[in-house]
Amino acid sequence: MTAKSNYFKWLWACDELAPNHTVRGLVKSTLTGKIFWVSVLAILVSAQILGSIAPIWAGTSGKLAGVIRDQESGTPLPGASVMIKGTSIGTSTDEDGEYFLINVPVGTYTVEVFLIGYQSVKKTKVTVLLDLTTPLDFELKSSPIELEKAIIVVAERPIIQKDLTSSTNLVIREQLDNLPNAVGIQPVISSMAGTVEDENRLLHVRGGRAGTVSYFLDDVSVQDPFVGQAGTRISPDALEELSLTTGGFTAEYGEALSGVVSAITREGGSQFAGKIKAYDGLTHSYDVHTGEYGKLERNDNHSVIANLSGPLTFSQSDRAAFFFSGEWGKNDGYLPHNWRTYHSETGKISLKPTNNIKLVLSGNYYQRELLRYEHRDVNNI
The missing domain is CATH 2.60.40.1120 (Carboxypeptidase-like, regulatory domain)
Incomplete structure (x- = not known):
């Protein structure tokens, strides 16, 4: 049977604040007018509060x-x-x-x-x-x-991070750009100490079950509650930082048991930039009876990754900037029933009305299509 999974999530920094504040002293004759002015004032109040309490949020900053x-x-x-x-x-x-x-x-x-x-x-x-x-x-x-x-x-990065109190493996943007075959974050994470990727491409950390790893994107949980795995896919080219915490994590990640995977997406800057790269696969067929290899053939496993970033205006200012990354891939697998296709898009818009206020709108869309293997006996079990 063919299974399709979709994940779509938008984040708006002000949405969590607006419902918690009451706008008083507003009298209008029509319900439409009331809703409009309440919404406008709620957004303004939320933006002001966002700028004032930003230091106490975990956020995506250092x-x-x-x-x-x-x-x-x-x-x-x-x-x-x-x-x-x-x-x-x-x-x-x-x-x-x-x-x-x-x-x-x-x-x-x-x-x-x-x-x-x-x-x-x-x-x-x-x-x-x-x-x-x-x-x-x-x-x-x-x-x-x-x-x-x-x-x-x-500048030299300090060998010992004095304020780091947990066991954390960290990969920054420069290292991600230099990885030769980084098609997803799973291969990057599975190459770190204390991790194992099983035959079903599930991640295990320090001997724990696959469902005991928590996944965060821009400090927001993207864990699928049904299977306990990451509910989205993102290209390493879209990340500013990728970390795996295997012990000593703080109360911020209270629901994590064996590990925490945290990814921070990139932001646009004052200059336009972009990149595109593609992966393809070739393999030799192998005869188990003769022990001989066949000719070199394509295995139809390929992907294309691209990103674009820059200012929203041509003034070369970081006051309003965007970043977009997309990925498309296909993998035939080793068996006829093991194929899958997928595509993922990530976008972020950053707005800085003042030096003390920053608004971020980010989104991620992921869709995959695969053929699941089913086996039923004579009793339909």
């Missing part, structure tokens, strides 16, 4: 923190400006030369520090991880005459 010092004397430098290039995120150091940036979306950035009387410094490939603090210190060289070019330094 934190940058560090100290700015004089290169020669080691003295902390107050009042130095710290900016994340390509974004509107920035701050300045306090009287102790310390700074911190919260609610930084997960990703890789270039951070620049500048202060009057000192040569500006840029650090590239600074990675911000989900719910973790990335330490980033700077040393500025005094310069009485402003130089035209800044010093560029490649």
